[in-house]
Amino acid sequence: MKSGFVNIFGKPNAGKSTLLNALLGEKLAIVSHKVQTTRHRIKGILTEEDKYQIIFSDTPGIIEAKYKLHEKMMASVKNALEDADVALLVIDVNDDLESCDEIFKQLKLTVPTILILNKIDEAKNGKIAEAEKFFADKTYAKKIIKISALQKYHLEKLLKAIIELLPDGEPFYNEEDLTDLPTRFFVGEIIREKVYELFEDEIPYHVAVMVNEYKEKSTLIKIQADIIVQRETQKSIIIGAGGKMIKQIGSLARQDIEKFLGNKIFLELFVKVKPKWRDNELQLKEYGY
Ligand SMILES: Nc1nc2c(ncn2[C@@H]2O[C@H](COP(=O)(O)OP(=O)(O)O)[C@@H](O)[C@H]2O)c(=O)[nH]1
Numbered sequence: 404m405k406s407g408f409v410n411i412f413g414k415p416n417a418g419k420s421t422l423l424n425a426l427l428g429e430k431l432a433i434v435s436h437k438v439q440t441t442r443h444r445i446k447g448i449l450t451e452e453d454k455y456q457i458i459f460s461d462t463p464g465i466i467e468a469k470y471k472l473h474e475k476m477m478a479s480v481k482n483a484l485e486d487a488d489v490a491l492l493v494i495d496v497n498d499d500l501e502s503c504d505e506i507f508k509q510l511k512l513t514v515p516t517i518l519i520l521n522k523i524d525e526a527k528n529g530k531i532a533e534a535e536k537f538f539a540d541k542t543y544a545k546k547i548i549k550i551s552a553l554q555k556y557h558l559e560k561l562l563k564a565i566i567e568l569l570p571d572g573e574p575f576y577n578e579e580d581l582t583d584l585p586t587r588f589f590v591g592e593i594i595r596e597k598v599y600e601l602f603e604d605e606i607p608y609h610v611a612v613m614v615n616e617y618k619e620k621s622t623l624i625k626i627q628a629d630i631i632v633q634r635e636t637q638k639s640i641i642i643g644a645g646g647k648m649i650k651q652i653g654s655l656a657r658q659d660i661e662k663f664l665g666n667k668i669f670l671e672l673f674v675k676v677k678p679k680w681r682d683n684e685l686q687l688k689e690y691g692y
């Protein structure tokens with residue numbers, strides 16, 4: 404039996420969360436085309452009985468911290484660096500390669516790594532060969548694998564390479580466990596994802612979601628959540644004219660939450676203003692950061 408922690412690192416938008424979901428065959432991490440969607444370290448567990456257990460961690464993209472929420476996000480990256488048995492370094496093959504190299508060098512990796520060239524489905528002409536050449540002599544890129552997390556190209560090959568690097572050992576989690584986080588967390592994340600989908604510009608970066616109530620009734624699950632924003636103006640944008648936007652968030656989130664839970668739900672959403680929550684230690688804690 405092989406068993407260990409495999410942690411996913413890379414710049415924002417490289418496709419880390421998409422990769423985690425693809426490897427697990429289940430949507431755990433929310434994904435958007437906007438940077439900094441992932442704020443937590445999310446663990447996803449993949450077990451093959453008597454063969455292996457891989458505990459994947461998705462991490463927030465590596466950035467320079469601008470406010471306290473960012474500091475927390477980077478602390479979770481650091482934390483993930485410390486307990487990794489294997490590190491997956493993900494890059495968008497079309498990205499600026501120098502800047503990826505800068506980041507990976509900074510990580511001072513001491514564990515086995517796999518460099519993943521992602522988004523080969525939309526690689527520009529010559530980009531794949533260029534990237535392979537660029538990383539060929541980098542110490543953290545002894546193994547390079549080209550994939551498309553979105554199209555699920557070459558994931559089997561990647562999985563095989565990961566298992567080879569995995570230490571021998573007994574499983575850390577039960578075979579049927581998919582994650583270490585509570586269901587409530589994922590419910591909140593699905594609601595947050597809808598905010599990323601529906602609102603342009605800065606709005607999503609000012610939003611936190613807090614699930615206050617999660618009650619299993621006989622025929623459905625009742626969920627009440629707050630969408631937290633920093634300013635009154637943001638509250639009116641989230642609510643929209645005649646409540647149009649909040650209704651849309653609710654209806655899109657409900658569909659996805661029902662799919663995730665395999666159960667009917669009743670979803671109630673409120674919008675609350677908490678000035679400067681992103682820099683407030685207590686509030687960050689309250690919202691799970
Ligand atoms: N074309 C293409 N797009 C991808 C691929 N992987 C991820 N994406 C897209 O890239 C964006 C960022 O993905 P996400 O997983 O949130 O990146 P993260 O910030 O690294 O977690 C999303 O719009 C994804 O749909 C891929 O293999 N090919």
Ligand SMILES: [Mg+2]
Nearest residue numbers: 419420440441
């Ligand atoms: Mg992500």
